Amino acid sequence: MLAEIYDTADAAVADIPDHATILVGGFVSAGTPSNLLLALKRSGQTGLTAVANNIGLGDLLDELCEDRQLAQVIATFAIRASGARSSRFEALYRNGEVELELVPQGTLIERLRAAGAGLGGVLTKTGLGTMIAEGKQTIELDGEQWLLERPLRGDIALLKAWRADRYGNLQYRLAGRNFNPVMATAADLVIAEVEEIVEPGDIAPEQVGTPAIYVDRVVQCEPMPVRWEG
Amino acid sequence: MLAEIYDTADAAVADIPDHATILVGGFVSAGTPSNLLLALKRSGQTGLTAVANNIGLGDLLDELCEDRQLAQVIATFAIRASGARSSRFEALYRNGEVELELVPQGTLIERLRAAGAGLGGVLTKTGLGTMIAEGKQTIELDGEQWLLERPLRGDIALLKAWRADRYGNLQYRLAGRNFNPVMATAADLVIAEVEEIVEPGDIAPEQVGTPAIYVDRVVQCEPMPVRWEG
Amino acid sequence: MAATKPPSGLSRDLIALRAARELQPGSVVNLGIGLPTLVGGFVEPSDGILFQAENGILGYSGISESDFDPDLINAGGQPVELVDGASFFDTADSFAMIRGGHIDAAILGGLQVSAQGDLANWYVPARGGGSVGGAMDLAVGARKLIIAMAHVTRDGNSRIVEVCDYPLTAPRCVDVIITDLAVIDVTASGLSLREVAPGVSVEQVAHWTAASLDVSRDVTEMLL
């Protein structure tokens, strides 16, 4: 089915239920759906699980901590090495008000990809012999140990792309791809914030980064740049 | 390291050793390194293992059967359903002169990807309850059965792209991508046949299909279209 | 009922037409090699159906034999045309789409289908081999699997059997069987006749089906 065009970010996220698992595309400032995150803040859902590369590094995902909308975060960057700066997320986390699962970046993307690609899991060496392996199955093949990593799926994905056509094909710009194309495959409802909406055919077929069939909702927004705050 | 530009397909494949495992990109006519295959025929290596989507459907991989250069083929299409046409490969296969491993297409690409991506394997449902599962490990997770598919690596990859820049970045055209980008990651020596060689920067960074670091040799050739012969 | 030849049912084109009717508007569909590729010719642009090809295309339309571009083919090697809004991707992404459950329906050919919906369509014992292509991934991954095939082999054997004796493509994967004689649903309790071809009787279909066939529904004649 083709994507539906929404007039506002608020309308696009309004019916996300409480307790949903939300995949959030982007890498700090690149390809990050900041408008959708702020809309989600205004919308006020609670008990959410957020899956994202980073939280609290200057990103607006951290804003969802102001009103304690997040119950759990699955991320690769969440706690700073130095205490010089802090985030709303860190404060809640230290207070025991939000759970955190740290996942290596390469494992996070493979878990999302497995969910989207119908795979039951992948074997990786990443995390072997570390805290990350605790409670996980290891498999020995030809005398080598591998860690079995399982699929990670979302109810919702919030993405950011450069352009969309009216069918929902997404085109990314520069390093704006990162987690977005894989997250598009791994959620039941995919909502994309874009800078421009064009006609089908205006994005060359070779330059489509996410095919239209993965995208349910598109909303055009002024991009809202954020910056890494180490 | 950047790619080396070769003057001829013959020079580019001359030092491939006998008994090498060769990944061959392409899907029948699309993105198929026909010039490199003919050069390999002229070059005369023997005892080769070929990993390819198809053999004997009008493709020039079948030409390597004329002088019995292939010891084994790992492919998704190899034996026609009807006996109305035949290929050199089929004749050798029926004679017991070449081995064949048939692999589901989605499993073949995941096995190649696992090899290129440092994964020890993936779990799939494809092939469960069929001949494909024979001799393979199945893993039960939460009461569900999965088939463990292991990485498949090549010594050499022969690819076809539309354009290369002098560093070895490859750009594909239309449906010419298919197996090429993943095979580029899964072999020790990667040789690409292209229609045109351009300057670094002439291929927009977003349109690079295979980054230069995967490509060792590039040779410009007149494309040699082949057609599916059902 | 002692017939040694099955009744004359639908042509290959009409099987394809009937299979096309099975598709939902706006759905994403993969067509197998052979008879199923004909289905594309019976879909209207207004249906908004997007055809996916394993070799990395979403959104191709007709077969265009006149103008051959070697890089623009479907999974059967046939030259195709694109619709506006089409996209290309590599084989890994294509099978992520297939295996990941993002294809609404696949229409594949069949050699045999069993009473519980097992499919055999890739390995021909008489030829000592076969070609698996993307069939196993499609059988496992497509949300709805439609098999379009001749009901009976040239030798007069039913292709619909209690248990497949050909090597399987996948167990328990088929949802609907469309043949020259009938439309049969695979249900949790077995095969259920839904429609017969014009001029073909329920009894004839049952006779040429080598598996238990529930004919208790209100069986209708196919609308073509």
Place this chain on the structure above:
Amino acid sequence: MAATKPPSGLSRDLIALRAARELQPGSVVNLGIGLPTLVGGFVEPSDGILFQAENGILGYSGISESDFDPDLINAGGQPVELVDGASFFDTADSFAMIRGGHIDAAILGGLQVSAQGDLANWYVPARGGGSVGGAMDLAVGARKLIIAMAHVTRDGNSRIVEVCDYPLTAPRCVDVIITDLAVIDVTASGLSLREVAPGVSVEQVAHWTAASLDVSRDVTEMLL
């Protein structure tokens, strides 16, 4: 030898310079967040080194704080410039590159390195957490792993230890340690001192290293 403060060694910039010297011309290199990002400033274009960033760039050059494009950042969020022949890809392809052994060298920061080359660099017990980012994948996948860090903590504890007490990033992964005091190779038989910083003695390095350190090689002074 009873010093309570380590000798004054290299500045952060000079550690980065020395680390840059460790890179082979034409190699593919990933730089971790923090000190390692400074390494890019000490590489000449003529070296033909390609820098890879986890977030999906191959071929970025300097940090360009002046001209911020939110979509053009490295894995530390810093704005970067591109070289001709650069390419972009998604996170799946980026970590296929990293985990698949296609990165010649990674330079990462460290909290602790053990005698057998175990690395701890992501979890700060005092902060009750950490950020793993791409560090574990880089530690496992990079062909050569160089750790660039201060030799001694602010509290006067060596970061080079027999066994890490911080949670590991990966066991047995470090090849070379470059600190303000020394260059140390991790070999099959343990740590081996290769170079000392100008003005720093072999004895001082040994004193501030809380693990067995082989000093039997012909130890030289770093060329900076």
